[in-house]
Amino acid sequence: MSQRIVVHHLENSRGNRAVWLMEELGVPYEIKMYQFDSFTFKADPALKKVHPAGKSPVVTDSDGTVVAESGLVMEYFGEKYRKTADLWADDKKGLLAIKYGLYSAEANFMTAVSMVIGNVRARQSVPMGVSFVLGKLLGVIESRWAGPELHRWLSLLDQQIGENNGFCCNGRFTVADVMYETNIYLMHKFTPHYLKDYDNIIKWYEAMHARPAFKAAHEKISQAVQTQLK
Ligand SMILES: N[C@@H](CCC(=O)N[C@@H](CS)C(=O)NCC(=O)O)C(=O)O
CATH class of the missing domain: 1.20.1050.10 (Glutathione S-transferase Yfyf (Class Pi); Chain A, domain 2)
Incomplete structure (x- = not known):
């Protein structure tokens, strides 16, 4: 399976980190937006279908791999694209x-x-x-x-x-x-x-x-x- 990376993003959230990362890496990606519930301030339950934590950011890689937690998103994609965008380290x-x-x-x-x-x-x-x-x-x-x-x-x-x-x-x-x-x-x-x-x-x-x-x-x-x- 090969498709574009999808950043699942809640408006006004840490999801900004994942979108900014994709831009710095210069890779093709798309954004799928979700909303906070205005009363409970919880994420749209649809996010749980992507990852059971139901939080933003969560990113689906082009091979279908799902990566949750912003720190792990930074590590996974920073490491993966370290040869084309120098945001990671080798030492x-x-x-x-x-x-x-x-x-x-x-x-x-x-x-x-x-x-x-x-x-x-x-x-x-x-x-x-x-x-x-x-x-x-x-x-x-x-x-x-x-x-x-x-x-x-x-x-x-x-x-x-x-x-x-x-x-x-x-x-x-x-x-x-x-x-x-x-x-x-x-x-x-x-x-x-x-x-x-x-x-x-x-x-x-x-x-x-x-x-x-x-x-x-x-x-x-x-x-x-x-x-x-x-
Ligand atoms: N440690 C997680 C925190 C994720 C997190 O709490 N995201 C918030 C938005 S900033 C969220 O999804 N809130 C909705 C909810 O808890 O239902 C990360 O860095 O990704």
């Missing part, structure tokens, strides 16, 4: 650095991002009467645990970028940059004040968004939303 040190990026972006780092954003949004949405007490409690969680934890990962990323020629690792653009962009995008959108002291991250983030492949990915996602969801 042990380089591979470890890339894989560290793939694991850490979705593990502790994303947990801290979710905690802080969830906390800030919860404080904004609690009803007036309970907001004082609940707000205080959430504020303590953020200032004592989630905030410092997030700063730990932001400091480390900022340092990595400073030591790697303006990229996340290996002194050049790799799949790890694609992965971390979503973390910073979320911070930028919901809690930008957290980023203000991280000059390397801010410069890197702007450079990522200026990449032709990044722009092309977002253009294709907009077209897919228009043609498939509206």
